[in-house]
Amino acid sequence: xxxxxxxxxxxxxxxxxxxxxxxxxxxxxxxxxxxxxxxxxxxxxxxxxxxxxxxxxxxxxxxxxxxxxxxxxxxxxxxxxxxxxxxxxxxxxxxxxxxxxxxxxxxxxxxxxxxxxxxxxxxxxxxxxxxxxxxxxxxxxxxxxxxxxxxxxxxxxxxxxxxxxxxxxxxxxxxxxxxxxxxxxxxxxxxxxxxxxxxxxxxxxxxxxxxxxxxxxxxxxxxxxxxxxxxxxxxxxxxxxxxxxxxxxxxxxxxxxxxxxxxxxxxxxxxxxxxxxxxxxxxxxxxxxxxxxxxxxxxxxxxxxxxxxxxxxxxxxxxxxxxxxxxxxx
Numbered sequence: 001x002x003x004x005x006x007x008x009x010x011x012x013x014x015x016x017x018x019x020x021x022x023x024x025x026x027x028x029x030x031x032x033x034x035x036x037x038x039x040x041x042x043x044x045x046x047x048x049x050x051x052x053x054x055x056x057x058x059x060x061x062x063x064x065x066x067x068x069x070x071x072x073x074x075x076x077x078x079x080x081x082x083x084x085x086x087x088x089x090x091x092x093x094x095x096x097x098x099x100x101x102x103x104x105x106x107x108x109x110x111x112x113x114x115x116x117x118x119x120x121x122x123x124x125x126x127x128x129x130x131x132x133x134x135x136x137x138x139x140x141x142x143x144x145x146x147x148x149x150x151x152x153x154x155x156x157x158x159x160x161x162x163x164x165x166x167x168x169x170x171x172x173x174x175x176x177x178x179x180x181x182x183x184x185x186x187x188x189x190x191x192x193x194x195x196x197x198x199x200x201x202x203x204x205x206x207x208x209x210x211x212x213x214x215x216x217x218x219x220x221x222x223x224x225x226x227x228x229x230x231x232x233x234x235x236x237x238x239x240x241x242x243x244x245x246x247x248x249x250x251x252x253x254x255x256x257x258x259x260x261x262x263x264x265x266x267x268x269x270x271x272x273x274x275x276x277x278x279x280x281x282x283x284x285x286x287x288x289x290x291x292x293x294x295x296x297x298x299x300x301x302x303x304x305x306x307x308x309x310x311x312x313x314x315x316x317x318x319x320x321x322x323x324x325x326x327x328x329x330x
Contacts, residue, residue: 001311002077004053006046006064016059016084016300047074055080055307060091067096075101080310084299086110086292088320089328097322104306104318106299107328110292111161117291118162118240119169121263122149122208125236125285149173155206157199157223158213158241159184166210167194178202181213183327203230208238215242215329225250236261240291242329243267252277255284265291 007013046065050056054077058064065071067081072095081088081096083105092103124130126147135142154170155178156163167177167189177194180202186194199222203209209231213219223237224247231237231254239246243266255262255278264278265287278284306318320328 001054002052003055003057003307004049006056006058012296015296018295018297044070047071050075050078052077054078055082055310057303057307058083058091059085060088061085064091066091067093069093069095072096072099072101080104080307082303082306082318084296084303087328087330088325089330092320092325097325102310102316103320103325104303104316105320106302106318107320108161108318109299109302112165113294113298114162114240114292115165115169117265118166118210118238121238121240121265121285121287121291122154122210122236125238125261125263126152126208130285149175149208151175152207153178153205155197155202155209156180157202157209157211157245158219159189160212160214162240163210163212164189166212178206199227200230203227204232206232206235208236210238211241211245213241213245214327215244219245221245221247223247223251225253228254231260233259236263238263238265240265243270248276248278252281255281258283261285263287265289 007016046067047070050071051074053075056075056078058081060083067075072078072093078099078101080102081092081104083103085105086107088103088105088107096103126149128146132142132146149170150173152173153176156166157180159179159181163179163181170177178197178201179189179194180197180199184196186196197205211223213222219242222245228247228250237251237260239262243264246268248268251262254260261283263285266289267276267278269276270289272278272286272288278286302318306316309316
């Protein structure tokens, strides 16, 4: 079986294929001529390199051009594309699926880590951890009471893989979960205590609102000046999805009133611009898009194991069906 890796040599590649701490050896990274070179004709080069290749290990935001018809026409043996990233929408095309090529990504792996990060953000905001730590350093022994997650109402705007993992992680806290997602099959959540609601109900009745919707034309700035008013006083708004889902100027205005607290891991423009109004309020925690930024080798190894399953004729664990691909964020 022939394998082609699209990543260029460099720091990012080293992070994805670092030697694991449990003694696993890093996989054979291939000779320099087995990887894409830097240059403008990357699509043409990808097609050339995919001749007689069975499996392509690709990452869209690191060197991999789209799998266009011209590229696929030369991929005479390609059967599997794996990506250690989450979304494959930026480089996979309909033509890949039309040819019966299987697509796998670390989407579900990353979703679990993002859910873990979201849970950490909830506890950080409720317990005011950064502020309490600063107080101690500045000789201010502030041991006043704080909020707890136990027994709270958590509202999810959108579900997706992250939301599904988060629901499971929240169970020990005995929370009530409200969900707004007009596209989800509630029968798939029959095991969980999840209440389907309107967006108004989720925003107005939740102690914590966590956004997990995909980035589409319909969801662009879905949290805006009009419905930010629905969020109840004292609530926490968390966004680990996409920055474009929130009208940031309107959110900054709301934060300046002191009514709510926010934890933001994503922004419409990244890095967050120096003049962003979100930098002003002190009741917002600003994170640099790191909810899923655990050791990158975890994602790469999940895909290495997927290749091993494919080679052994075993069922794939992280396959992306066409319908899911069409809903992915670019």
